[in-house]
Amino acid sequence: xxxxxxxxxxxxARRGDIALxxxxxxxxxxxxxxxxxxxxxxLLPGDRAEATVTAALIAxxxxxxxxxxxxxxxxxxxxxxxLGLAAAVAAAITxxxxxxxxxx
Amino acid sequence: MSKGFxxxxxxxxxxxxxxLGWILFLVFVAGTIAFWREGLNRWMRPEIARVEQPMRxxxxxxxxxxxxxxDAKSWIIPVATERSPGAQVFWVPQPKPxxxxxxxxxxxxxDTQALIGADGQVAQARETRGGDFFYRFHFDLHxxxxxxxxxxxxxxxxxxLVAIVSGIVTHKKIFKDFFALRRxxxxxxxxxxxxxxxxxxxxxHLMITYTGLVTLMALLMPWAVVANYNDQNTLFAAxxxxxNVVERTGRPTPLIDLRRIATDAERRxxxxxxxxxxxxxxxxAARVTISQSANSMLSSRTPRLTYDGVTGxxxxxxxxPGAAAETAGAMIGLHAGRFADDGGRWLYFLCGIAGTLMxxxxxxxxxxxxxxxxxxxxxxxxxxxxxxxLNVAVIGGFPLGITCFFWANRLLPVALRGRAxxxxxxxxxxxxxxxxTAFVVRPARVWPSLFAVTGVLLVALPMYDVVATDRxxxxxxxxxxxxxxxxxAAISVFGIGFLLLARRVAHHRPAAKRxxxxxxxxxxxxxxxAE
Amino acid sequence: MSVLSLLLASAAFFLLGLATDAHHRRRFGxxxxxxxxxxxxxxxxxxxxxxxxxxxxxxGWIFGPILWAGAIMAGAGIAFLALNFVPACANAxx
Numbered sequence: 247x248x249x250x251x252x253x254x255x256x257x258x259a260r261r262g263d264i265a266l267x268x269x270x271x272x273x274x275x276x277x278x279x280x281x282x283x284x285x286x287x288x289l290l291p292g293d294r295a296e297a298t299v300t301a302a303l304i305a306x307x308x309x310x311x312x313x314x315x316x317x318x319x320x321x322x323x324x325x326x327x328x329l330g331l332a333a334a335v336a337a338a339i340t341x342x343x344x345x346x347x348x349x350x
Numbered sequence: 351m352s353k354g355f356x357x358x359x360x361x362x363x364x365x366x367x368x369x370l371g372w373i374l375f376l377v378f379v380a381g382t383i384a385f386w387r388e389g390l391n392r393w394m395r396p397e398i399a400r401v402e403q404p405m406r407x408x409x410x411x412x413x414x415x416x417x418x419x420x421d422a423k424s425w426i427i428p429v430a431t432e433r434s435p436g437a438q439v440f441w442v443p444q445p446k447p448x449x450x451x452x453x454x455x456x457x458x459x460x461d462t463q464a465l466i467g468a469d470g471q472v473a474q475a476r477e478t479r480g481g482d483f484f485y486r487f488h489f490d491l492h493x494x495x496x497x498x499x500x501x502x503x504x505x506x507x508x509x510x511l512v513a514i515v516s517g518i519v520t521h522k523k524i525f526k527d528f529f530a531l532r533r534x535x536x537x538x539x540x541x542x543x544x545x546x547x548x549x550x551x552x553x554x555h556l557m558i559t560y561t562g563l564v565t566l567m568a569l570l571m572p573w574a575v576v577a578n579y580n581d582q583n584t585l586f587a588a589x590x591x592x593x594n595v596v597e598r599t600g601r602p603t604p605l606i607d608l609r610r611i612a613t614d615a616e617r618r619x620x621x622x623x624x625x626x627x628x629x630x631x632x633x634x635a636a637r638v639t640i641s642q643s644a645n646s647m648l649s650s651r652t653p654r655l656t657y658d659g660v661t662g663x664x665x666x667x668x669x670x671p672g673a674a675a676e677t678a679g680a681m682i683g684l685h686a687g688r689f690a691d692d693g694g695r696w697l698y699f700l701c702g703i704a705g706t707l708m709x710x711x712x713x714x715x716x717x718x719x720x721x722x723x724x725x726x727x728x729x730x731x732x733x734x735x736x737x738x739x740l741n742v743a744v745i746g747g748f749p750l751g752i753t754c755f756f757w758a759n760r761l762l763p764v765a766l767r768g769r770a771x772x773x774x775x776x777x778x779x780x781x782x783x784x785x786x787t788a789f790v791v792r793p794a795r796v797w798p799s800l801f802a803v804t805g806v807l808l809v810a811l812p813m814y815d816v817v818a819t820d821r822x823x824x825x826x827x828x829x830x831x832x833x834x835x836x837x838x839a840a841i842s843v844f845g846i847g848f849l850l851l852a853r854r855v856a857h858h859r860p861a862a863k864r865x866x867x868x869x870x871x872x873x874x875x876x877x878x879x880a881e
Numbered sequence: 882m883s884v885l886s887l888l889l890a891s892a893a894f895f896l897l898g899l900a901t902d903a904h905h906r907r908r909f910g911x912x913x914x915x916x917x918x919x920x921x922x923x924x925x926x927x928x929x930x931x932x933x934x935x936x937x938x939x940x941g942w943i944f945g946p947i948l949w950a951g952a953i954m955a956g957a958g959i960a961f962l963a964l965n966f967v968p969a970c971a972n973a974x975x
Contacts, residue, residue, distance in 0.1 A: 271362075271512075279571075280571065280573040281573070283571055283573045283574040283577070284573050284574060284576065284577035285577075286574070287573075287574035287575075287577040287578050288577055288578065293588075293672055294578050294579070294585075294588075295585055295588035295589055295672065295674075295675065296672040296673065296674040296675065297574075297578065297674075298574045298575055298577075298578050298579070298585060299574075299589070299672075299674040299675055299677075299678050300674040300677075301574040301577075302567050302571045302573075302574040302575075303564065303567070303674070303677070303678060303681075305571050305573075305574065306508075306560065306563045306564065306567065306570070306571055307560070309508060310508060310511045310512050310515060311515075313362070313366070313508075313512045314359065314362065314512060314515060314516055314519075317358040317359065317361060317362040317516075318355055318358050318359065340577055343577075344577065349577070349578055349579055349580045350578055350579050350580065350584055350585075525897075526901055528898075528957070528961070529894075529897070529898035529901050529903075529904055529960075529961060529964055529965075530901070530903055531961075531965045546961060549957075550954060550957050550958055550961060551954050552954075553950045553953070553954060554950070554954060557950075648943055648944070648947075684947070689944075694947075694951065697951045697954070697955065700955075700958075701954060
């Protein structure tokens, strides 16, 4: 492999990494934040309307933080699986909670 | 913080700021102007007199609606203030039998609204959207379904929030560097200007961006509702409670004088009222719901009172909202800034200008930095050319469009059908012409030209007001109408500003190219915003 | 009270700005030594902290913080303009 090939390969690797981070920071960050909005809406104590509003307010900030994490993570793949895991946890919490006590 | 983290956030800051930066520029310009929305509503209708007696306008509104729409389903009457042009009343006709109960008709329909002026009669004013155009534009944009516009603006706002926070964490000496302003040093001067406008009003920028998201929260983050409610109307009934709906009886009964209700409500609330909704006017089951003015408190969710429309008896009072609802309301209130007095309004306006300059300088900074790194400055790559031309088209063209909007407001014939729409068309036609020029002619020539034309037109506008209207600067000052005088004065100041800017840009000679080092590594290194 | 908050905030940023190399050199002809730098910074932060109380006294617990945010932004702007655009005395350049 020549030096030119190595250089080209590195460039494509970098582009791939950025592409993964873009996926992580836009659709995945939004999905993760939305799922956590649902989980928090279920978990937060008190009046349902109040919990719903609080959860939505927090989720907006979480979305921005998730997008930042997508670029701060050591690699694009790491960004994706960590956010994916967070999303899955939130989804599980929501599912179990709705299954248990239902919705208003 | 490690260098890797800072670099990653620098990269993020650049791209989350750039990709929708032009949308953000439009939002900032329109939103900043919208802080003077009420004043512009008046300024763009120079024929009408100032409101001196709000109750007179209210009585006139009721009389007008009783004549014009006695059997309407509901009347909406804003309570006029000295700042408003009058009361923009509208009514919802009874649904015809068989017609499905759908959304209320589009609010802009001319056949179900009217402006009642200071004397209680229908105002003889030119048809215009006034300052409300800027308010609506900054989240509804134009020429597109509002839901698309709000998603686009919402998405851009989230990118803005990411850009702000990543900009903060990436900048090592953010507060120390704030004071620096290196002049005539090319890229570094632009960086200093961008940093200064960003850091100076940083609390405002963080607030306005996050609260902007909150105003669109129902659209952008509805999932919390889905998690807790089968039917979102249950939530809305909890957050926006209302008195029970009563069925129309069909027995015509005269509606009580609304002034009595307004006076009683203001006494009970201890604050001015702003909004009156009459359901089933002229019927025995008429109800009058009146809201406290958003100018009198921080939260946008103001207390409401419902009265019996025949007897004037208080029937229902809105319960105090919960902490979260109050917080969301306060955030929306902070964003709109309606609570602010004149001094506060000016502060909002200046911060908005700082934000606009921040976005614009960021967009230009990108090209200035990249230009120094171009391998062949005479043939830049497509991305660079696109950004550079978009910068000229938007930053140079949109202010020109707004200026033509104001001129159209002055010059379009009063009898023109769809006059209000044509004022807005003129904005976009002028902007399109400027944008076309930006893509066809060299940027170095177009920048100063656009700024110069904008400046000349702006400076000429108050002069036209003095000559052709009876609300020129001197006339306004003579009757003590500081709002109108202030708008004319501000337009002059901005005009001069654009002229000075045009001259500065025309005389600009790019700094002599730095000697490029042979290392390719330098060219491909991700640039930090804080360098 | 609001004006007091604004004045204290402006003074705060002016002092903090003077503590930076570039501006100190411009006004006094030399970079600040460690002791003086520390003094300017302490004075600046102290002034900033002191600007909170007048704002709360003027407008209460809800609008007070809003007023303070406005005061520090305006104060920072005033200090920025003063430091960068008010010409330094001729004798500072030795």
